Amino acid sequence: xxxxxxxxxxxxxxxxxxxxxxxxxxxxxxxxxxxxxxxxxxxxxxxxxxxxxxxxxxxxxxxxxxxxxxxxxxxxxxxxxxxxxxxxxxxxxxxxxxxxxxxxxx
Amino acid sequence: xxxxxxxxxxxxxxxxxxxxxxxxxxxxxxxxxxxxxxxxxxxxxxxxxxxxxxxxxxxxxxxxxxxxxxxxxxxxxxxxxxxxxxxxxxxxxxxxxxxxxxxxxxxxxxxxxxxxxxxxxxxxxxxxxxxxxxxxxxxxxxxxxxxxxxxxxxxxxxxxxxxxxxxxxxxxxxxxxxxxxxxxxxxxxxxxxxxxxxxxxxxxxxxxxxxxxxxxxxxxxxxxxxxxxxxxxxxxxxxxxxxxxxxxxxxxxxxxxxxxxxxxxxxxxxxxxxxxxxxxxxxxxxxxxxxxxxxxxxxxxxxxxxxxxxxxxxxxxxxxxxxxxxxxxxxxxxxxxxxxxxxxxxxxxxxxxxxxxxxxxxxxxxxxxxxxxxxxxxxxxxxxxxxxxxxxxxxxxxxxxxxxxxxxxxxx
Numbered sequence: 057x058x059x060x061x062x063x064x065x066x067x068x069x070x071x072x073x074x075x076x077x078x079x080x081x082x083x084x085x086x087x088x089x090x091x092x093x094x095x096x097x098x099x100x101x102x103x104x105x106x107x108x109x110x111x112x113x114x115x116x117x118x119x120x121x122x123x124x125x126x127x128x129x130x131x132x133x134x135x136x137x138x139x140x141x142x143x144x145x146x147x148x149x150x151x152x153x154x155x156x157x158x159x160x161x162x
Numbered sequence: 163x164x165x166x167x168x169x170x171x172x173x174x175x176x177x178x179x180x181x182x183x184x185x186x187x188x189x190x191x192x193x194x195x196x197x198x199x200x201x202x203x204x205x206x207x208x209x210x211x212x213x214x215x216x217x218x219x220x221x222x223x224x225x226x227x228x229x230x231x232x233x234x235x236x237x238x239x240x241x242x243x244x245x246x247x248x249x250x251x252x253x254x255x256x257x258x259x260x261x262x263x264x265x266x267x268x269x270x271x272x273x274x275x276x277x278x279x280x281x282x283x284x285x286x287x288x289x290x291x292x293x294x295x296x297x298x299x300x301x302x303x304x305x306x307x308x309x310x311x312x313x314x315x316x317x318x319x320x321x322x323x324x325x326x327x328x329x330x331x332x333x334x335x336x337x338x339x340x341x342x343x344x345x346x347x348x349x350x351x352x353x354x355x356x357x358x359x360x361x362x363x364x365x366x367x368x369x370x371x372x373x374x375x376x377x378x379x380x381x382x383x384x385x386x387x388x389x390x391x392x393x394x395x396x397x398x399x400x401x402x403x404x405x406x407x408x409x410x411x412x413x414x415x416x417x418x419x420x421x422x423x424x425x426x427x428x429x430x431x432x433x434x435x436x437x438x439x440x441x442x443x444x445x446x447x448x449x450x451x452x453x454x455x456x457x458x459x460x461x462x463x464x465x466x467x468x469x470x471x472x473x474x475x476x477x478x479x480x481x482x483x484x485x486x487x488x489x490x491x492x493x494x495x496x497x498x499x500x501x502x503x504x505x506x507x508x509x510x511x512x513x514x515x516x517x518x519x520x521x522x523x524x525x526x527x528x529x530x531x532x533x534x535x536x537x538x539x540x541x542x543x544x545x546x547x548x549x550x551x552x553x554x555x556x557x558x559x560x561x562x563x564x565x566x567x568x569x570x571x572x573x574x
Binding site: 078082085086087088090093095096097099100101102103123126127129130131162 | 185189208210211225229230233236237461462465481484487489491496498538539540541544545547548568569572
């Protein structure tokens with residue numbers, strides 16, 4: 057299982073094992089990483105699993121979907137490297153991935 | 163009790179709300195005891211996929227879990243499953259269970275949820291007559307569906323329509339029987355109802371509107387059809403009854419906690435007893451944006467109240483109330499609703515329902531935005547969430563101008 061790191065807004069880092077085939081959001085929730093709320097459980101309906109993908113990883117995490125972009129356009133603190141972590145599938149290529157979290161999801 | 167004795171929290175109900183409030187208490191730093199009682203045999207899980215992704219086989223049982231099983235041990239949350247709390251003694255500050263125990267609490271959190279409304283008609287006890295609230299219900303429904311099977315759905319609400327869509331994906335046929343003149347009659351605008359009727363019929367669902375159900379009929383104890391009020395029979399292998407839900411408030415009411423159509427709470431999720439909180443479908447809660455109280459059946463509501471209760475217990479400052487929101491996945495239609503139509507006097511349409519990408523904006527007389535129903539139009543939903551929370555007004559000609567981006571529309 058690839059190891060991925062979530063960094064909270066306050067700088068606290070959480071490195072967890074991410075199960076292949078699940079989403080990055082599920083890796084966070086399954087390991088009780090604070091700051092990924094994921095209210096809708098991965099339906100791309102709520103924008104509460106917002107992360108910033110470190111620039112060197114953007115190619116490997118893929119591009120935003122259209123619905124995801126529409127959601128993110130209205131999220132707080134949105135940046136060019138904003139993603140919804142429920143829309144990023146975990147693959148071997150994500151070994152060592154680092155994402156950062158916004159101050160809040162609500 | 164001395165100040166150094168760890169405080170004890172008892173949570174009644176191990177659904178989405180009960181599980182969330184336990185996890186949130188730990189996240190907020192509560193370090194006393196937490197015991198969660200649940201009637202069902204499994205740890206807290208997500209109910210929304212039971213009629214959607216899970217029913218279609220796109221999600222496995224493990225992915226339904228709110229948290230992995232190891233989380234509860236790690237977080238020192240005692241899960242007491244297959245155990246029902248039968249009474250609350252608010253003077254002694256204890257609850258008693260059907261296992262014969264008496265458990266003390268400093269704070270009690272009720273997350274007892276809602277149960278499916280039963281129809282007072284003959285045949286409800288036939289095998290193959292199902293409701294859909296729990297994972298066990300969903301197991302039975304899934305086992306009964308498959309190629310060539312016939313599903314009859316009594317009630318054209320969200321659960322019924324979602325189950326019908328999922329049944330088609332599994333190769334079954336589905337007939338939705340609705341008493342009112344349109345599906346989603348209690349919970350959606352006429353424009354949305356019309357669009358969902360078209361979408362379902364186009365994809366092969368049969369919809370009977372204005373149809374009374376006289377009885378469920380069977381052979382050898384198993385359901386074989388739904389008898390309509392006009393005498394027609396809708397044959398089926400399985401019947402799903404989804405005609406709304408009622409709050410599980412009896413435990414609270416019997417203990418003298420004040421109830422309406424749910425357990426009455428304030429914006430800290432506190433009941434009439436300051437040491438007793440309630441979260442989720444079982445509550446009758448204030449809607450500050452709408453100046454009234456209401457009962458909401460939704461995951462976002464349960465999660466918001468879980469944060470309210472945990473925050474109040476942990477001494478956090480209250481956070482701004484959220485605008486209620488809902489979602490429903492049927493076929494390739496993603497419905498997102500924000501707000502409630504209370505106080506709205508007219509609607510404005512953005513986009514063309516025929517394209518299956520559109521939104522219905524609900525406005526008050528003074529053009530204040532009250533609710534948005536968005537189908538495959540996520541930006542309208544997100545803009546609506548922002549604008550409703552601000553109490554913003556919107557001009558009708560701008561809403562229906564598709565050349566204007568939602569992002570610009572949302573600018574003050």
